[in-house]
Amino acid sequence: MYVAVKGGERAIENAHRLLAHERRGDRSVPELSLSQISEQLGLAVDRVMSEGSLYDRELAALAIKQARGDLIEAIFLVRAFRATLPRFGATEPVDTGAMRVQRRVSSTFKDIPGGQVLGPTFDYTHRLLDPGLAQGGDPEDPALAATSDVPMPRVTDILGQDGLIEPSPAAEADAPVGDLTRDPLSFPAGRDLRLQNLARGDEGFLLALGYSTQRGYGRNHPFAGEIRFGEVEVEFFAEEIGFAVPLGSIELTECQMVNQFKGSATEPPCFTRGYGLAFGQSERKTMSMALVDRALRARELGEDVIAPAQDEEFVMSHSDNVQATGFVEHLKLPHYVDFQSELGLLRKLRQEFADANAAPALKEAAE
Amino acid sequence: MAVTTIELQPGFADKVLAAQSTFRTVMEAMARPGQVMAVDDEVGHPPSMMVGVAAVALTLLDQDTPVWLDDAFASASDVGAWLKFHTGAPIVARPDAASFALVAAPAALPDLSVFALGTAEYPDRSTTLIMQVPSLAAGESFRLRGPGIDGTTALTASLAPADLFARLSINQALFPRGIDVILVDDRSLVAIPRTTRLAASGV
Amino acid sequence: MNAPTYNFAYLDEQTKRMIRRAILKAIAIPGYQVPFASREMPMPYGWGTGGVQVTAAILGPQDVLKVIDQGSDDTTNAISIRKFFAKTAGVETTTSTDAATVIQTRHRIPEAPLRAGQVLVYQVPIPEPLRFLEPRETETRRMHALAEYGLMHVKLYEDIARFGHIATSYAYPVKVNARYVMDPSPTPKFDNPKMDNCPALQLFGAGREKRIYAIPPYTSVVSLDFEDHPFTRYKFDAPCALCGAEDSYLDEIVTDDKGSRMFVCSDTDYCEGRQAAGHRGVESAAPHKEAVHG
Numbered sequence: 001m002y003v004a005v006k007g008g009e010r011a012i013e014n015a016h017r018l019l020a021h022e023r024r025g026d027r028s029v030p031e032l033s034l035s036q037i038s039e040q041l042g043l044a045v046d047r048v049m050s051e052g053s054l055y056d057r058e059l060a061a062l063a064i065k066q067a068r069g070d071l072i073e074a075i076f077l078v079r080a081f082r083a084t085l086p087r088f089g090a091t092e093p094v095d096t097g098a099m100r101v102q103r104r105v106s107s108t109f110k111d112i113p114g115g116q117v118l119g120p121t122f123d124y125t126h127r128l129l130d131p132g133l134a135q136g137g138d139p140e141d142p143a144l145a146a147t148s149d150v151p152m153p154r155v156t157d158i159l160g161q162d163g164l165i166e167p168s169p170a171a172e173a174d175a176p177v178g179d180l181t182r183d184p185l186s187f188p189a190g191r192d193l194r195l196q197n198l199a200r201g202d203e204g205f206l207l208a209l210g211y212s213t214q215r216g217y218g219r220n221h222p223f224a225g226e227i228r229f230g231e232v233e234v235e236f237f238a239e240e241i242g243f244a245v246p247l248g249s250i251e252l253t254e255c256q257m258v259n260q261f262k263g264s265a266t267e268p269p270c271f272t273r274g275y276g277l278a279f280g281q282s283e284r285k286t287m288s289m290a291l292v293d294r295a296l297r298a299r300e301l302g303e304d305v306i307a308p309a310q311d312e313e314f315v316m317s318h319s320d321n322v323q324a325t326g327f328v329e330h331l332k333l334p335h336y337v338d339f340q341s342e343l344g345l346l347r348k349l350r351q352e353f354a355d356a357n358a359a360p361a362l363k364e365a366a367e
Numbered sequence: 368m369a370v371t372t373i374e375l376q377p378g379f380a381d382k383v384l385a386a387q388s389t390f391r392t393v394m395e396a397m398a399r400p401g402q403v404m405a406v407d408d409e410v411g412h413p414p415s416m417m418v419g420v421a422a423v424a425l426t427l428l429d430q431d432t433p434v435w436l437d438d439a440f441a442s443a444s445d446v447g448a449w450l451k452f453h454t455g456a457p458i459v460a461r462p463d464a465a466s467f468a469l470v471a472a473p474a475a476l477p478d479l480s481v482f483a484l485g486t487a488e489y490p491d492r493s494t495t496l497i498m499q500v501p502s503l504a505a506g507e508s509f510r511l512r513g514p515g516i517d518g519t520t521a522l523t524a525s526l527a528p529a530d531l532f533a534r535l536s537i538n539q540a541l542f543p544r545g546i547d548v549i550l551v552d553d554r555s556l557v558a559i560p561r562t563t564r565l566a567a568s569g570v
Numbered sequence: 571m572n573a574p575t576y577n578f579a580y581l582d583e584q585t586k587r588m589i590r591r592a593i594l595k596a597i598a599i600p601g602y603q604v605p606f607a608s609r610e611m612p613m614p615y616g617w618g619t620g621g622v623q624v625t626a627a628i629l630g631p632q633d634v635l636k637v638i639d640q641g642s643d644d645t646t647n648a649i650s651i652r653k654f655f656a657k658t659a660g661v662e663t664t665t666s667t668d669a670a671t672v673i674q675t676r677h678r679i680p681e682a683p684l685r686a687g688q689v690l691v692y693q694v695p696i697p698e699p700l701r702f703l704e705p706r707e708t709e710t711r712r713m714h715a716l717a718e719y720g721l722m723h724v725k726l727y728e729d730i731a732r733f734g735h736i737a738t739s740y741a742y743p744v745k746v747n748a749r750y751v752m753d754p755s756p757t758p759k760f761d762n763p764k765m766d767n768c769p770a771l772q773l774f775g776a777g778r779e780k781r782i783y784a785i786p787p788y789t790s791v792v793s794l795d796f797e798d799h800p801f802t803r804y805k806f807d808a809p810c811a812l813c814g815a816e817d818s819y820l821d822e823i824v825t826d827d828k829g830s831r832m833f834v835c836s837d838t839d840y841c842e843g844r845q846a847a848g849h850r851g852v853e854s855a856a857p858h859k860e861a862v863h864g
């Protein structure tokens with residue numbers, strides 16, 4: 001006798017037990033600690049913090065451990081936690097010009113005030129697998145230089161002094177800060193919401209879109225004006241006491257692209273900007289973001305919207321990997337009811353097709 | 368520095384569960400226009416504000432919902448402070464900027480066109496009126512029809528302004544734009560969403 | 571570390587207020603999709619986050635909750651969501667359609683008629699009925715504003731030209747209160763007539779797409795069709811193999827590697843209720859032929 005499937009609850013519990021077992025792996029191998037992840041898989045933690053929209057290295061490390069290293073799953077865990085946190089307000093804008101820089105490169109000028117600082121980078125490493133690293137062991141101590149008090153103005157600020165680049169939009173101190181996690185998005189969206197969307201957006205998606213602009217799908221002649229990575233202070237204006245109090249410092253990567261110029265009969269030509277910002281050291285993400293930000297400014301700058309990267313609805317609706325992974329993976333859920341409906345319809349259409357094609361033959365036979 | 372101390376009335380005794388049960392009452396009211404529903408939660412309220420209005424305000428208002436007060440509420444010394452303290456809702460002078468309008472003296476209700484009526488693309492961006500009326504138990508009889516009503520339903524009420532349903536007939540021409548109204552008498556409330564039509568009325 | 575603590579029914583009160591306001595507008599404008607600031611929930615987008623947020627915003631300690639997926643209380647996602655609310659809200663749960671005050675569903679409307687006072691909460695993946703004809707939100711919003719639904723009729727008519735029938739068997743579009751064209755969620759069109767003039771309140775939540783919409787009780791819901799091609803309700807010729815029901819939607823079950831099949835009610839509560847009342851079907855039946863009934 002046929003009995004309908006039961007016991008789903010038990011199956012779920014057992015599946016989760018098995019997941020925990022697999023996550024731990026071979027129990028004779030020492031278990032990962034959060035500090036190991038945070039210290040030794042730091043760029044994974046940076047990505048999870050950025051796309052998870054929550055600056056907390058320990059929680060990001062926990063999410064990576066819990067997700068077995070699946071970074072999109074880890075981002076999802078952090079987002080779900082973030083959604084439940086109370087909001088006390090918005091911080092003051094951070095001043096990246098005052099960043100304590102660990103790395104800073106410009107591709108537009110050979111030398112700049114404050115100099116080029118290579119810092120910790122994969123650039124110019126030869127991508128040869130390192131057997132020494134497989135063995136383990138402590139690396140050499142880093143070479144240190146005396147701390148410098150030389151200011152490091154942003155390259156775009158230097159260009160801005162001569163009016164060679166469009167001014168950065170002046171922040172309106174009293175304007176409300178847009179937040180697409182608190183207000184439903186509607187189109188067209190302002191640049192603040194676009195940048196928020198890109199900052200939370202999937203690195204791979206932005207990378208592909210940014211790349212597509214370089215290959216001619218919305219080309220915008222980019223130069224990496226500056227990429228800088230380091231620590232900035234975060235301040236919060238406390239209404240009760242009437243001044244901004246420091247909350248601490250965070251690590252950020254900022255990319256400012258200098259793009260093809262605009263100009264008209266009434267306005268002198270000047271370069272335009274594309275902007276990228278992310279938590280931690282996330283250069284690929286911020287560079288891609290800056291390319292896409294610039295591409296999305298097409299309408300504002302009077303350019304034709306012809307390429308995917310310039311299409312605000314397309315980009316913003318598909319950049320979020322938590323949304324995307326949920327909907328793609330929901331195809332795993334049962335769909336027997338809708339499938340049954342399609343099956344019934346298809347059988348009927350096939351039957352009618354067979355009847356219709358059989359009919360002339362019968363007619364011929366009768367003649 | 369001169370400080371005026373106003374003894375503020377409390378809000379809900381149980382914030383989470385009272386808001387839930389009041390919401391269900393309002394939701395049922397909106398889903399069944401013309402039916403009288405009762406708010407039965409324990410709730411503090413300024414003397415000039417009916418229990419039902421206070422409960423609905425505590426349930427739906429917060430810092431994201433600009434609220435407009437009619438002259439009677441605006442001139443009551445404690446209403447603005449009570450709302451600000453318990454809900455954080457910004458009080459606005461322009462009725463068309465308000466998500467909610469609280470009306471203590473409905474006889475003096477301004478023309479409905481001063482409120483936000485939504486747009487064709489976003490008809491939900493409209494003001495919801497919450498009005499204290501003389502009675503939702505006795506008075507004139509109104510026969511209503513529309514979504515949420517099985518055929519027609521009878522509402523017996525003493526309304527102010529007396530021509531409220533005539534004024535609400537703008538909803539027919541404007542739909543899907545329009546204005547939704549919650550009528551309150553003490554603990555009783557009745558919702559008249561923009562889809563409800565007056566089929567007949569009499570004494 | 572910040573150890574998380576959660577509110578009654580998981581969502582914080584500010585989020586609940588925002589969703590509650592959207593629900594009221596949705597009821598006031600039947601079939602119109604109200605944008606809402608959907609939150610990231612602890613289950614994936616596309617797995618019922620919209621329905622879960624709506625349920626969390628309305629649920630109270632007095633409620634009795636039923637959760638179904640594909641008509642069944644026992645599918646894993648239904649169990650997972652039911653457990654979520656049992657844990658975060660401590661509400662009583664049930665598998666009985668009749669005993670439930672709130673029913674969250676994915677892809678089905680229960681067979682037993684719903685009554686006044688009940689709320690049916692649908693999980694919706696793509697709320698926009700025009701989305702597959704026009705991918706742009708800016709465009710579809712304008713089409714709804716102008717009640718410009720010609721594109722939908724053209725699509726349905728093209729089906730007729732090609733297949734002889736309207737080739738939509740689930741998520742079959744409806745017109746609500748003679749104004750908005752609405753997506754009923756991917757329910758089979760068999761269920762469409764149940765939405766019309768229903769005594770219960772029907773709420774629809776789309777989390778990823780950030781929309782809430784509603785059908786108030788006793789509201790006209792008409793499946794789109796043409797005079798010469800009226801809407802028909804797909805129905806099976808055979809009764810349920812377990813309970814003998816002739817009026818229910820059936821799941822097709824492949825019973826062996828030779829392709830033998832049997833058909834049983836998709837609504838497990840309905841089927842079990844009928845069996846408990848003594849109704850029997852032939853428990854192992856040959857493949858059935860489907861046919862269309864008006």
Ligand SMILES: [Zn+2]
Pocket residue numbers: 810811812813814815818834835840841842844
């Ligand atoms: Zn059955």
